Amino acid sequence: STKNGTNVDVWTSNGGANQQWKFRPVGQSQKSATVWYRPSSAQSRVRVQWRVYGSPDTTGGTEMTKACGGWWKATVPSAGSTKVGLSFSYGSTTDDxxxxxxxxxxxxxxxxxxxxxxxxxxxxxxxxxQ
Known part of the structure; x- marks a missing residue:
């Protein structure tokens, strides 16, 4: 057998006849995660930064959307079944x-x-x- 990039080729001998199989990884779609954040005071803008722990880790960030009751929300892609590290920023404040x-x-x-x-x-x- 040989490894060619992410592909694996396997050869076997079956009664003098060679057989060859190729295996390729199949990407698994991961669900996104909805993140809610409530800052300690009223804000006009909130940003979330994330690190999706994996192999390799992926990072990103986005502006959050004002939701209700002082809460803000955003979607973190490919994070639903994986541990994610979050930090939030607004004004000159970082909450990490x-x-x-x-x-x-x-x-x-x-x-x-x-x-x-x-x-x-x-x-x-x-x-x-009222």
Whole structure:
């Protein structure tokens, strides 16, 4: 057998007849994760940065969208089943869990007050303005 890039070729001898198989990795689609964040004060802009731990790690960042009740949300691609480190920035403030990042895993995560909870969506009640 030989390895050719990401392909593996295997040869066998079966009663004098050679057989050859080629194996190629099949990419598995990973689900994205919805990330919720509530800063300690009202903000006009919030950004999330992430590190999806894998082989190799991937990083990225995006502006978050204002959701409700002071919460902001964003989608982290290819992170649903993989551990992700998160940090948030707004104004001159960076919230990165004291430099350790907020490590989460799941299809959703909420971060507020220095704590991260996975597989949760904030309960935002819609109210009419008086």
């Amino acid at each position: 869990n004291g430099g350790k990042l907020y490590d989460v895993k799941g299809e959703s995560a909420a971060v507020s007050g220095g704590q991260a909870v996975t597989d949760v969506t904030p309960n935002c009640a819609a109210t009419a303005k």
